[in-house]
Amino acid sequence: MADRPWFVCHTRPRCEKKLAAVLTAERIEHYLPLILSVRRYHDGTKRFTKPLFPGYVFAQVDPELKPRIYQQDNVARAIPVEDVPRFLVQMEEVKRIVASGLELSVMPLLRRGRRVKILGGALHGLEGLVDNPADPQGIVVSVDVLQRGLHVRVPAGQLDPLP
Secondary structure (H helix, E strand, O other), X not given: OOOOOEEEXXXXXXXXXXXXXXXXXXXXXXXXXXXXXXXXXXXXXXXXEEEOOOOEEEEEOOHHHHHHHHOOOOEEEEEEOOOHHHHHHHHHHHHHHHHHOOOOOOOOOOOOOOEEEEOOOOOOOOEEEEOOOOOOOEEEEEEHHHOEEEEEEOOHHHEEEOO
């Protein structure tokens, strides 16, 4: 079991639970971290689980069974995990955090100099560079002709890392 490769399965929109059900039926080891979400509507409150990482399911698949995960048309692509020991440690950490019941949110991993785009607010669509990875709430927007930059404070949750 430990010698089978792990894949990050990038699913089609809203197909994470469907893929997990297929993997369960096929007896393929997988992990889909789910968190509780509560929504308030005019007619009451609804509780449901949703994927912690929308669009992703982690699966340990024998190479000869890999084509089976594509047969249900739920998977857009399967990306091999390169550093499996590190990945397994991180997945155990994710499991502990999810099981704790503490409030959590997914944030982009931001490093100094990483190019990002602002997702909302008055500066929606603006691109810049992360200024300080220890406090990634600001970006620097370049004015190349002057060899200057403008530092703008933006909540990290509104920053989307660019390739």
